[in-house]
Amino acid sequence: MSGHGHGHSHGGCEHDHDHGPEDLSAQYSLYNKIDTEKVQCLNEAEDGSGKTVFKPWEQRLDKEKVVESDVDEELLFNIPFTGNVKLKGIIVIGGEEDTHPNRMKLFKNRPNMTFDDARSQPDEEFEMHPDPEGVLQYSTKAARFNNVNHLSIYFPTNYGAENTKVYYIGLKGDFTEGQRQEVVIATYEARAIPQDHKQNLFDPSGNLPIS
Secondary structure, three states: OOOOOOEOOOOOEEOOOOOOHHHHHHHOOHHHHEOHHHOEEEOEOOOOHHHHHOOOHHHOOOOOOOEEEOOOOOEEEEEEEEEEEEEEEEEEEEOOHHHOEOEEEEEEOOOOOOOOHHHOOOOEEEEOOOOOOOOOEEEOOHHHHOOEEEEEEEEOOEOOOOOOEEEEEEEEEEEEEOOHHHHHHHHHHHHHHHHHHHHHHOOOOOOOOOO
16 A cells, blocks of 8 residues: 555545654544443444444554454444544554455434434445555545534445454544533523522512521
8 A cells, every 4th residue: 555645536535644653643542532331333243342443543453352243244333422523534444355344434423323324324425445554544524523422433335245344443533522511500500599599588578588
């Protein structure tokens, strides 16, 4: 793969020579912002194996942890984040030979997606290429992936094998802590307290304070 770049209009695939391993390690760090315990992987052959592919850049070539599809080639990941993400890129290291996925569909903020849901129009779709070293970056249209608190990744097909294998999924982007709920609570309390005081301190007749 080295020595030339990729720029496919349909796939959004890039081979970026400007970033060394250290740079990519810092960029592909959103695995830290995934609510790992709540990750779902549909059609995984081994329960819980889908969670293991979200790992540090330095461990991307570790083949001990892998998710393999079960009854057919489809895999669907439901990935909740601990805050809001602006997703900019994805790297996928798939399995050997024909077990590598050849298409990828992305869905924004649609928790608990099923395979039936995944038949709908995705927010973005990529044609994929075998990438055993993790050098191909699939750049998303960032304007479509602002304020992402949940990402679904669907691999519908591979290169002809009965089962699909994935060793690593790296996510690149910007992260913002989710604080919307706290702000709403604070606003409610600020409005409620003065009202409560008026009701509690004065009798409607105007005679005596209520104890």
